Amino acid sequence: MARRITWNGTTDEAIALLHALREHCACEVANGRTLAPCAAHSMLVQDQRAVDGLLFMRRMAARLLAEEFDVPQQVPLIHEPLLV
Ligand SMILES: [Zn+2]
Numbered sequence: 001m002a003r004r005i006t007w008n009g010t011t012d013e014a015i016a017l018l019h020a021l022r023e024h025c026a027c028e029v030a031n032g033r034t035l036a037p038c039a040a041h042s043m044l045v046q047d048q049r050a051v052d053g054l055l056f057m058r059r060m061a062a063r064l065l066a067e068e069f070d071v072p073q074q075v076p077l078i079h080e081p082l083l084v
Helices: 011-024 037-046 048-069
Strands: 026-028 035-036
Touching: 011 037, 026 037, 037 048
Parallel strands: none
Antiparallel strands: 026 035
């Protein structure tokens, strides 16, 4: 039974994820058809917990870096790739 994956992030976060996927996609494609999806695309359609985990860590990354290295927190840029 297929599970529905729900995006719980913002539009900007979705765009950042799409940019990261574009950079790291390894899908097998022939004549515009996907023959074998890559691990990243498979995760997006199969693993709600992993998708939520990516969002959680993206939001926590600036705070963790600030706490660990005494760096001022910054808001991620729209096109900044996800830290995976
Ligand atoms: Zn892919």
